[in-house]
Amino acid sequence: MLSKTLAxxxxxxxxxxxxxxxxxSTPAHADEFSDAVQALNADNNTDKAAAIExxxxxxxxxxxxxxxxxxxxxxxxxxxxxxVVLSKESGNVTILIDPSTMNEVADVSGSEAKKIRxxxxxxxxxxxxxxALTLLSKDADKRQNAADxxxxxxxxxMLPVLQKAIARESDPxxxxxxxxxxxxxxxxxxxxxxxxxxxxxxxxxFTDPDISALLGKIxxxxxxxxxxxxAKDMQDSVEGRLAAWSxxxxxxxxxxxxxxxxxxxxxxxxxxxxxxxxxxxxGEMVMLGAYTTFMVQDVIRTHFxxxxxxxxxxxxxxxxxxxxxxxxxxxxxIIRWLYGRxxxxxxxxxxxxxxxxxxxxxxxxxxxxxxxxxxxxxxxIETSTGLVLTYNRIWIIVFSLAVLxxxxxxxxxxxxxxxxxxVTQNRAMANSMGIRSGWVDALTFALGSGIAGMAGVALxxxxxxxxxxxQTYIIDSFMVVVFGGVGNLWGTLVGAFSLGIxxxxxxxYAGAVLGKIFVLVGIILxxxxxxxxxxxxxxxxxxx
Amino acid sequence: xxxxxxxxxxVKEPMAVSLLSVLILAAFLVPMLNLMLPSDSAxxxxxxxxxxxxxxxxxxxxALSVDLVWGYCGILSLGHGAFFALGGYAMGMYMMxxxxxxxxxxxxxxxxxxxxxxxxELPWYWYGFDSFGFAMLMVVLVPGxxxxxxxxxxxxxxxxxxxxxxITQAMTYALLLAFxxxxxxxxxxxGLTDFKDILGFGLQTxxxxxxxxxxxxxAVVTGYLVCRFIVDSRLGRVIVAIRDAESxxxxxxxxxxxxxxxxxxxxxxxxxxxxxxxxxxxxxINPSEFSPANSIEIVIWVALGGRGSLTGPIIxxxxxxxxxxxxxxxxxxxxxFMLGGLFIFSTLFLPKGxxxxxxISDAFEEQRLRLAKFLRPYDYAEGGEGx
Numbered sequence: 001m002l003s004k005t006l007a008x009x010x011x012x013x014x015x016x017x018x019x020x021x022x023x024x025s026t027p028a029h030a031d032e033f034s035d036a037v038q039a040l041n042a043d044n045n046t047d048k049a050a051a052i053e054x055x056x057x058x059x060x061x062x063x064x065x066x067x068x069x070x071x072x073x074x075x076x077x078x079x080x081x082x083x084v085v086l087s088k089e090s091g092n093v094t095i096l097i098d099p100s101t102m103n104e105v106a107d108v109s110g111s112e113a114k115k116i117r118x119x120x121x122x123x124x125x126x127x128x129x130x131x132a133l134t135l136l137s138k139d140a141d142k143r144q145n146a147a148d149x150x151x152x153x154x155x156x157x158m159l160p161v162l163q164k165a166i167a168r169e170s171d172p173x174x175x176x177x178x179x180x181x182x183x184x185x186x187x188x189x190x191x192x193x194x195x196x197x198x199x200x201x202x203x204x205x206f207t208d209p210d211i212s213a214l215l216g217k218i219x220x221x222x223x224x225x226x227x228x229x230x231a232k233d234m235q236d237s238v239e240g241r242l243a244a245w246s247x248x249x250x251x252x253x254x255x256x257x258x259x260x261x262x263x264x265x266x267x268x269x270x271x272x273x274x275x276x277x278x279x280x281x282x283g284e285m286v287m288l289g290a291y292t293t294f295m296v297q298d299v300i301r302t303h304f305x306x307x308x309x310x311x312x313x314x315x316x317x318x319x320x321x322x323x324x325x326x327x328x329x330x331x332x333x334i335i336r337w338l339y340g341r342x343x344x345x346x347x348x349x350x351x352x353x354x355x356x357x358x359x360x361x362x363x364x365x366x367x368x369x370x371x372x373x374x375x376x377x378x379x380x381i382e383t384s385t386g387l388v389l390t391y392n393r394i395w396i397i398v399f400s401l402a403v404l405x406x407x408x409x410x411x412x413x414x415x416x417x418x419x420x421x422x423v424t425q426n427r428a429m430a431n432s433m434g435i436r437s438g439w440v441d442a443l444t445f446a447l448g449s450g451i452a453g454m455a456g457v458a459l460x461x462x463x464x465x466x467x468x469x470x471q472t473y474i475i476d477s478f479m480v481v482v483f484g485g486v487g488n489l490w491g492t493l494v495g496a497f498s499l500g501i502x503x504x505x506x507x508x509y510a511g512a513v514l515g516k517i518f519v520l521v522g523i524i525l526x527x528x529x530x531x532x533x534x535x536x537x538x539x540x541x542x543x544x
Numbered sequence: 545x546x547x548x549x550x551x552x553x554x555v556k557e558p559m560a561v562s563l564l565s566v567l568i569l570a571a572f573l574v575p576m577l578n579l580m581l582p583s584d585s586a587x588x589x590x591x592x593x594x595x596x597x598x599x600x601x602x603x604x605x606x607a608l609s610v611d612l613v614w615g616y617c618g619i620l621s622l623g624h625g626a627f628f629a630l631g632g633y634a635m636g637m638y639m640m641x642x643x644x645x646x647x648x649x650x651x652x653x654x655x656x657x658x659x660x661x662x663x664x665e666l667p668w669y670w671y672g673f674d675s676f677g678f679a680m681l682m683v684v685l686v687p688g689x690x691x692x693x694x695x696x697x698x699x700x701x702x703x704x705x706x707x708x709x710x711i712t713q714a715m716t717y718a719l720l721l722a723f724x725x726x727x728x729x730x731x732x733x734x735g736l737t738d739f740k741d742i743l744g745f746g747l748q749t750x751x752x753x754x755x756x757x758x759x760x761x762x763a764v765v766t767g768y769l770v771c772r773f774i775v776d777s778r779l780g781r782v783i784v785a786i787r788d789a790e791s792x793x794x795x796x797x798x799x800x801x802x803x804x805x806x807x808x809x810x811x812x813x814x815x816x817x818x819x820x821x822x823x824x825x826x827x828x829i830n831p832s833e834f835s836p837a838n839s840i841e842i843v844i845w846v847a848l849g850g851r852g853s854l855t856g857p858i859i860x861x862x863x864x865x866x867x868x869x870x871x872x873x874x875x876x877x878x879x880x881f882m883l884g885g886l887f888i889f890s891t892l893f894l895p896k897g898x899x900x901x902x903x904i905s906d907a908f909e910e911q912r913l914r915l916a917k918f919l920r921p922y923d924y925a926e927g928g929e930g931x
Contacts, residue, residue: 278706337892342706343620344891347847350840351887358880475717475836478710513721520718524694524711528701 033058034100037066041077041084045119052122056129064133066099071126076113078105085113128153135165135178144174151181152210156189180206187218187231196227204234207241249387250504256393258500259400260462262493263455265477265484266404269492271448272481274424275441277335278346281353282477283470285449288326289319289456290465291360294369309374312457319453327449331442339441353470361467371460392461399458403451408489410447420444479523485533494534499523550773556919558911559899560772563855564765570597571761575754591750594757595825600865601760602822605767607845607857609814612771614843615851616780617807618787623712624815625839626719627687631816632823632833633723634686636736637670638679639747639824643740656738657731667729676743683820684813691812692805699801699808704790713836720834735830739823747824760821764858767814771854774810783807844883848890850897859898 036058039051052070055063066086069075074087076096085096085105096105096113118126131149134142143165150158162182169175183199190196200218203211215235222228264286271279279285293315300311330352338345373392380390411417422430423440431437456469463469476499484495499519506515527533554560574589574597581588606628613619645652649659654666672678694715698708726732745752774780782803785793794800823829832838842861849860864886871879894901 278709334888334892343709344895346620346706346709347840347843348888348891351844351884351891353884354880354887355884358877358884361880362877471837475713479714482707482710513725517718517721520714520721524714524718525697527703527707527711528697531701531703531707 031100033062036063037084037099038082040066040070040075041082041116045122048118048122049125052125052129056133062099062102064130067126067130067133070116070118071123071130073115075116077116079112079114084116087113124153128155128158132158132161135161136168140171140174143169143171144177147174147177147181151177151184154181154184154188154214156185159185180211184211184214187227188214193224193226196224197230200227200230200234204237207238207245209242212238212242245383245387250508251501252387252389252393254501254504255397255497256500257504258497259397260459261476261480261500262496263396263400263403263458264452264473265480265496266407266489266492267448267451267455268477269481269484269486269489270407270451271445273486273488274420274444276342277445278342278349279445279448280346280350280474281330281356282349282448282452283472283474284353284356285323285326285452285470286456286459286473287360287467287470288323288356289453290371290460290463290469291364291369291456292319292322292453293457293460294371294465297371308372309376311372312374312377312461315457316454319457320450323453323456324446324450327446328442330449331445335445336438336441353474357467357470364467366467368464368466371465373461377461396458396462403454404489404493407451411489416440416443479520482533483523483526485535488535491533491535550769550776553776554772556912556915558915559855559908560768563858564768567761567765571758571765575758578754579750591753594753596869598753598757598760598825599822600862601757601764602818602825603842603845603865604858604861605760605764605818605821606815606842607849607861608764608767608771608854609811609818610842611846611851611854611857612774612814613807613811614846615853615857616775616787617783617804618790619804619808620706620709620843621712621808621811622709622836622839622843623716624811624842625836626716626834627691627812627815628819628822629719629723629829629831629833630687630690631683631819632829633730633736633819634673634679634682634816635820635823636739636829637673637682638676639739639742640736641670641674642742643738646740647738655731655736657734658729661726663729670729680820683816687812687816687819688809691809695805695808699804702801713839716834716839717836720831720836723831723834731830733831735828737828737830739827742824747827753825756821756825760825763817763821767817768854768858770810770814774807775854779803779806841883844887844890846897848886848894848897850894850899853897853899856897856899863898
């Protein structure tokens with residue numbers, strides 16, 4: 001409504017102007033800034049480039065707004081008189097603003113305002129110019145980004161602005177980045193050998209793949225032998241540090257994969273280790289957990305959108321309960337008839353896994369379901385050295401260790417844990433001591449399944465939630481359990497993390513697929529040496 | 545233990561007799577009905593049915609091979625699909641070489657996918673596959689050798705039970721990943737296909753289809769006889785002893801690992817032959833044959849039919865695969881429920897499979913007694929019972 005009345009008012013003003021005989025098509029304000037803005041509406045890109053240069057030369061603080069609008073495609077001109085205007089979304093109406101006065105022009109219909117088109121070359125120029133302009137901004141974050149932009153653009157024409165900014169800069173971190181940008185420009189474009197050597201020295205202190213590439217370029221192309229040699233040395237030292245950082249990156253990736261494997265395998269370790277039951281439907285329990293997350297988020301989205309960040313906190317116990325209940329049903333319905341026949345259990349649970357997959361496919365369809373990341377899990381810690389630690393990966397590592405810790409507590413410190421261990425060690429004796437081993441079995445299986453469900457909540461954050469989710473993890477989790485040894489949580493921990501780390505360190509050399517093949521072959525060979533895994537149970541229970 | 549000739553022993557078993565005679569009859573009858581009758585005759589067997597039945601028969605041979613190790617030696621292999629696929633790839637490589645310059649790129653030296661990947665010359669492991677004899681040797685040798693090496697390591701270090709099952713699964717999974725790679729030189733994801741002929745006879749001709757069907761049926765019969773010979777022999781007794789009490793057999797002085805190795809290798813060779821017969825009938829071999837799910841499915845054919853009997857797996861493979869063809873066509877949603885239910889049902893309620901159910905075994909036991917009386921009337925004369 002507001003914009004409509006405003007428009008009416010402007011129409012009146014406009015008609016008055018026309019009535020008074022000021023029907024000229026040029027806008028009213030004619031100062032240096034508005035002329036420069038107006039020049040942006042040029043016919044060819046060469047003229048536009050000149051206009052951008054001129055606008056930034058005005059040093060006017062409004063220039064940044066106009067130029068970034070041009071870059072983002074929100075700078076328009078009015079077809080009737082060629083007046084350059086900014087567009088702004090206000091609610092669902094678009095209003096046009098005169099850049100010189102920052103006042104609204106009129107709400108022009110979409111057909112009347114035409115976008116000022118730019119090409120990629122102009123975009124590059126704009127980014128650089130904007131970088132230089134914001135170098136003088138009051139906000140330290142903006143200055144820092146600008147310094148990085150200038151470094152990436154590496155354009156000698158920015159050197160004067162940059163030097164002015166360095167002189168004014170007080171924040172040491174931002175200053176460092178500005179010096180880096182300056183050094184890069186000097187090293188590449190300066191004629192002065194001493195300055196270039198100094199610049200190379202400065203650059204050598206940073207750890208950044210871009211700098212390594214720049215130094216490498218100079219080392220290869222420079223005609224000055226001194227510069228060439230220093231650039232080479234500096235590149236080597238940067239590369240050395242980069243390698244160390246990439247080692248850390250690999251380590252993180254490996255630990256992250258390990259934590260995923262740990263989550264997927266720890267429930268299996270319980271059912272396999274404690275009960276001797278091969279649960280091939282374990283992957284489907286993980287899948288059910290992921291679908292529970294989807295359901296929980298769906299309810300929260302439609303009824304309590306504000307609580308979305310809490311969705312995982314609700315999904316974890318919900319998934320535990322759902323899959324735990326399914327686990328009890330499965331144990332009482334199928335598995336308890338098959339004790340002592342592990343191979344048959346394997347087949348029956350495989351059949352179960354097929355049915356669960358098809359059930360979910362029938363209910364939810366075969367496509368991936370959308371599961372969102374809560375705000376505290378999205379984003380990443382990034383360093384300038386190319387190391388990226390995403391929050392969801394970090395949280396999953398924490399979560400997997402927490403689950404393992406809780407499980408260790410349950411088995412060591414609770415009555416149920418005691419009974420569980422008693423049944424594992426000697427079922428007949430436990431029975432005669434009054435432990436109802438049937439119920440212990442059912443609860444143990446429920447615990448294993450419930451943990452699989454919680455793993456599903458975590459995996460829904462990093463993987464596609466589809467009926468096939470479980471299939472992708474089942475073989476890997478078996479490898480972890482077999483490698484780590486049965487009936488031992490430490491074995492699962494060590495197994496998961498070593499497989500994860502080995503996998504990720506092989507990947508850069510062998511590629512993802514070949515790396516995985518090596519790991520599988522490695523496990524097959526390892527089993528020959530230690531048929532019962534890293535941490536094997538000893539004594540009588542082995543033959544059971 | 546009797547020392548009668550193999551055939552005489554089989555003749556006394558009505559179930560085996562019925563199954564084998566049906567197979568042999570079909571081996572001759574189906575091709576005849578297909579080739580000799582005009583296509584509008586009520587008894588004409590369409591060519592696609594011949595090929596479909598031929599495919600089932602190769603599955604039956606595969607099931608037989610799994611039963612030999614699982615039903616008789618207690619080794620649950622979840623990787624037999626790998627041997628099947630390797631046999632199939634060996635056959636496929638021969639047929640790829642037969643295409644010659646009739647491929648899309650018309651390169652006489654290289655198969656199409658290699659031209660596509662810009663390879664300049666044939667990799668060394670493709671040498672020799674243009675000879676049929678060499679390829680047939682490889683059909684037997686490659687799965688056999690893999691099984692021998694794998695078994696050598698696994699059985700010597702006494703990997704048993706579920707651990708063995710899981711590493712056989714790891715083996716086929718690793719091969720699956722490996723064959724997916726284009727650099728392996730086996731056609732990557734797409735595998736080998738577009739086959740034209742074997743020994744100069746076109747694959748699409750009715751005569752070839754009928755021949756392949758005949759060969760498949762006879763391969764099942766031969767496979768049965770071989771397995772029967774093995775399990776009835778002295779060696780077979782030791783193998784069953786290993787299944788029932790491995791440690792005890794070892795303590796009695798038998799080198800358990802060698803017996804296992806022998807059965808495992810023979811079984812892999814059978815699976816390889818099944819694969820080699822399968823590929824020309826379906827016209828393609830690709831890495832999905834290595835997928836662990838496939839190998840587990842074979843086990844359910846055996847479990848449903850009845851492990852530890854040689855007729856069971858053949859029946860199981862035919863029944864399950866017929867059901868699969870029918871339901872995936874008619875009610876695709878239901879098939880996985882059925883297959884899953886089949887796994888659970890047969891492990892819970894049919895530990896001996898279909899042939900082991902009381903109704904069926906009683907019926908055949910009656911037949912057996914009647915036959916025995918007919919053959920040796922004096923033993924069953926009054927008072928002569930229980931010689």
